[in-house]
Amino acid sequence: MTIRARIFRSSKRHFDCQRSDTKELVTATALATLLKEDHIVVGDWVELIPPPIQGQEWVIEKVLERSNFIFRNLPRVQKKNVIASNVDVLLVVTSAGTPAYKRGLIDRYLVRSDYWNIPAYVIFNKMDLYDEKEFDITFEAERLKWLNVECFEVSAEDGNYKQKYLSQGFRELSDKLKGKTAILVGHSGVGKSRLITELSEGKIQLLSGETNRANKGSHTTTWAELVDGEKFALIDSPGIRSMSLSDLTKEELIMSFSDIQEFATKCKFSTCNHEENNKGCFFQKLDKSKREDQLILSRLDSYKRVLEEVSDIPDWLKKPQDN
Numbered sequence: 001m002t003i004r005a006r007i008f009r010s011s012k013r014h015f016d017c018q019r020s021d022t023k024e025l026v027t028a029t030a031l032a033t034l035l036k037e038d039h040i041v042v043g044d045w046v047e048l049i050p051p052p053i054q055g056q057e058w059v060i061e062k063v064l065e066r067s068n069f070i071f072r073n074l075p076r077v078q079k080k081n082v083i084a085s086n087v088d089v090l091l092v093v094t095s096a097g098t099p100a101y102k103r104g105l106i107d108r109y110l111v112r113s114d115y116w117n118i119p120a121y122v123i124f125n126k127m128d129l130y131d132e133k134e135f136d137i138t139f140e141a142e143r144l145k146w147l148n149v150e151c152f153e154v155s156a157e158d159g160n161y162k163q164k165y166l167s168q169g170f171r172e173l174s175d176k177l178k179g180k181t182a183i184l185v186g187h188s189g190v191g192k193s194r195l196i197t198e199l200s201e202g203k204i205q206l207l208s209g210e211t212n213r214a215n216k217g218s219h220t221t222t223w224a225e226l227v228d229g230e231k232f233a234l235i236d237s238p239g240i241r242s243m244s245l246s247d248l249t250k251e252e253l254i255m256s257f258s259d260i261q262e263f264a265t266k267c268k269f270s271t272c273n274h275e276e277n278n279k280g281c282f283f284q285k286l287d288k289s290k291r292e293d294q295l296i297l298s299r300l301d302s303y304k305r306v307l308e309e310v311s312d313i314p315d316w317l318k319k320p321q322d323n
């Protein structure tokens, strides 16, 4: 008889799994055939064979089919590195203090969220440090609303922080996560680990900074850890310095910028690249002093930046319809 469990943590050979029946954490090894790269990741549901004699090891016999998985694109080695699986929501964590807020990164994660088919929430963290001169959170929130993405205003450091600018804060976030598995993504230092501690009401303590952890496991490329709060399961992921989208084709990219795609149909020429001197370009006629037009232009800007990246794919790697 096997026992169902979920992977909480992994190193090269050993996996911490939570039994579904007793919720107890056990350490297991895996059948050799399952030890290949990316075969077992945090978030996976597995079947465990109990130790035949007490004191011997639990063994992972089978990995159940994943409902989804998220990965890092490693363009230099042309590889995708799976980080976690079976995720319900992507929490894109940004900082309103240091490190500085980066809109571009949010748009990149939204492309991924689309591609992975996992909804995203944007978290404005470190709001205790927010300075209106640095960026306009109201504009950012309007922009996200327009994209149908929910956002939350929090401070992971200050439990008493009450939201001032957005309709949703810490409590709303905590409520929305009930029963879900969420993965926190964002730059290093934005407060992902701290936010997990706060969401678990202090029951879960994670180390700040990745270095301590990275040295501990034998996995050098990445680590992610699933922690089980009473109400939700959260996956802490390492800070990703750059979110490369170079594995996407232009077609895939424009699909994730469906707003831009729709506006582009209003350009006079279907080949329009929306640059300044293009005659009949819809975007060039927009009024930069209008809020809504600013939103559209900010999206066009994000789109163009990522497009530069995907255009670099060598022809032989592109899908046939690209040419």
Ligand SMILES: Nc1nc2c(ncn2[C@@H]2O[C@H](COP(=O)(O)OP(=O)(O)O)[C@@H](O)[C@H]2O)c(=O)[nH]1
Binding pocket: 097, 125, 126, 127, 128, 129, 154, 155, 156, 157, 158, 186, 187, 188, 189, 190, 191, 192, 193, 194, 195, 207, 208, 209, 239
């Ligand atoms: N002022 C302030 N500091 C925070 C907040 N959230 C996290 N920090 C601090 O920012 C640093 C980085 O946090 P950490 O959780 O390790 O970020 P991670 O790299 O995204 O996991 C730590 O020193 C935290 O104490 C916040 O809301 N306000």
Ligand SMILES: [Mg+2]
Binding pocket: 192, 193, 194, 207, 208, 209, 210, 236, 237, 238, 239
């Ligand atoms: Mg961290």
Ligand SMILES: [Zn+2]
Binding pocket: 264, 267, 272, 273, 274, 275, 278, 280, 281, 282, 283
């Ligand atoms: Zn145009």
